[in-house]
Amino acid sequence: MPDTGETTTVRWADPLEAIERCYDLGWTDGLPVAPPTQQRVAQFLACAGREASEEVGQLPERRRRVTAGKVAANAVMAGCLPEHFPVVLAAAEAMLDPVFNLVGPSSSLGGAAILVIVNGPVVQQLNINCRANLFGPGNRANATIGRAVRLILMNACAAIPGLFDRSVIGHPGKYSYCIAEAETETHWTPLHVDRGFAPGQSAVTVFAAEGPRQVRATGHPEAILYSIADVASSLGTSMSTSGSVGDSAAGLRQGQIVVTIAGNSGLWRDWSKDDVRRYLHQRIRRSVADLKTARVLPGPVAAGDNERYVSLVPQPEDILLVFAGGEEANMSSVIPSWGPKVGSTAVTKEVRLP
Amino acid sequence: MPEQPKEYVLVNPTTQAEAANFNGAPRLLTLAGARIGLIDDSKRNADVLLQEVAEVLRTRYEIGEVRWHRKPSASRPADPEAMKELSEKCDAIVVAVGD
Numbered sequence: 001m002p003d004t005g006e007t008t009t010v011r012w013a014d015p016l017e018a019i020e021r022c023y024d025l026g027w028t029d030g031l032p033v034a035p036p037t038q039q040r041v042a043q044f045l046a047c048a049g050r051e052a053s054e055e056v057g058q059l060p061e062r063r064r065r066v067t068a069g070k071v072a073a074n075a076v077m078a079g080c081l082p083e084h085f086p087v088v089l090a091a092a093e094a095m096l097d098p099v100f101n102l103v104g105p106s107s108s109l110g111g112a113a114i115l116v117i118v119n120g121p122v123v124q125q126l127n128i129n130c131r132a133n134l135f136g137p138g139n140r141a142n143a144t145i146g147r148a149v150r151l152i153l154m155n156a157c158a159a160i161p162g163l164f165d166r167s168v169i170g171h172p173g174k175y176s177y178c179i180a181e182a183e184t185e186t187h188w189t190p191l192h193v194d195r196g197f198a199p200g201q202s203a204v205t206v207f208a209a210e211g212p213r214q215v216r217a218t219g220h221p222e223a224i225l226y227s228i229a230d231v232a233s234s235l236g237t238s239m240s241t242s243g244s245v246g247d248s249a250a251g252l253r254q255g256q257i258v259v260t261i262a263g264n265s266g267l268w269r270d271w272s273k274d275d276v277r278r279y280l281h282q283r284i285r286r287s288v289a290d291l292k293t294a295r296v297l298p299g300p301v302a303a304g305d306n307e308r309y310v311s312l313v314p315q316p317e318d319i320l321l322v323f324a325g326g327e328e329a330n331m332s333s334v335i336p337s338w339g340p341k342v343g344s345t346a347v348t349k350e351v352r353l354p
Numbered sequence: 355m356p357e358q359p360k361e362y363v364l365v366n367p368t369t370q371a372e373a374a375n376f377n378g379a380p381r382l383l384t385l386a387g388a389r390i391g392l393i394d395d396s397k398r399n400a401d402v403l404l405q406e407v408a409e410v411l412r413t414r415y416e417i418g419e420v421r422w423h424r425k426p427s428a429s430r431p432a433d434p435e436a437m438k439e440l441s442e443k444c445d446a447i448v449v450a451v452g453d
Contacts, residue, residue, distance in 0.1 A: 007366060011360065013359040052365075060431070064372070070368075104430070158369070244398075245396075
């Protein structure tokens with residue numbers, strides 16, 4: 001047996017008892033897990049060509065060092081298949097990148113989940129769902145890869161509810177939150193290519209995210225985008241509040257945003273992703289009058305405040321646009337970031353196969 | 355007949371905090387004349403709280419020079435350069451979390 005890291009020996013007579021032992025050990029997210037047996041963990045490590053002791057990243061604020069063996073054990077527990085493990089590893093590597101600043105979204109009262117967006121050939125190879133029921137249940141790869149990320153957060157990064165995880169309400173994406181882009185069904189540039197990777201590479205993007213807000217609009221690209229911009233401009237998202245702004249000139253938590261657009265690529269034939277981002281960036285904003293009324297900005301509403309606007313997203317590139325969802329164009333989604341861009345920024349890492 | 359329990363070896367999925375040994379700075383015997391650093395986490399009112407703390411320390415304990423460092427975001431760790439400078443130029447540091 002190759003080295004798999006620190007082990008615990010337990011006894012059980014039947015599968016139900018095995019599941020209960022994992023509850024007793026405090027290793028679950030509340031749902032039953034697959035016991036991380038040494039054989040299964042070794043199989044995962046072999047599939048990715050990694051050693052158990054190999055460091056994936058660190059969380060210095062909690063004095064934690066996360067190894068490939070720990071990531072594998074959590075992926076096993078989540079119900080992943082060995083071939084899903086390289087995707088989970090890339091997600092773990094991305095969220096432990098200092099740019100992502102995991103300590104923020106994994107502890108904050110904002111209650112973020114880590115949204116995982118998969119791109120590249122691995123989407124089809126592993127049958128990761130990018131179409132109907134995008135955020136919904138029923139597909140093993142999405143369900144287990146997303147769940148593995150949560151188990152890694154809880155077990156290997158100490159983001160335990162009530163301890164370091166201080167979410168006020170959190171959201172259901174904290175159980176599992178993994179999607180892919182339907183990049184073979186659109187003329188749009190895939191997200192990972194926008195972010196500097198080659199189309200033939202597979203990559204995982206992680207994003208500290210609020211829950212998805214469904215946007216129902218149809219018929220014409222502009223009607224859909226106008227509605228998306230309206231939803232993204234609402235008061236009460238992280239982006240339209242002002243706590244923990246630091247030294248931002250805008251006085252708001254301007255942040256990145258994920259937008260998913262479903263349907264048929266044909267509807268968008270006259271639009272590039274850049275066109276969509278520019279259109280949205282100009283319209284994702286709120287009047288100074290509204291922001292003052294909601295006490296986001298200080299002071300009484302003054303003459304002209306109804307005509308003065310503050311942008312909620314810093315740059316058009318901060319709109320992460322993903323073509324995904326069912327074949328009907330009726331439903332898009334808006335996913336605001338957990339915090340200001342200075343607090344956490346999306347990170348993309350390549351899925352490395354041996 | 356019920357099955358007999360068997361032993362299984364599980365890989366522990368959890369981590370423990372790994373803190374390197376360190377020697378804490380010696381405790382101050384008096385605050386009189388002490389150089390005090392203040393780290394503002396940039397959350398709302400952290401500056402108000404720290405200004406008051408500095409004022410109390412000045413009037414009640416007659417502290418010396420005060421140095422101020424403001425983080426760009428509450429969520430980000432303090433800049434290591436700023437930490438190094440504070441540790442060299444201060445006798446004690448006060449950190450405030452506003453909100």
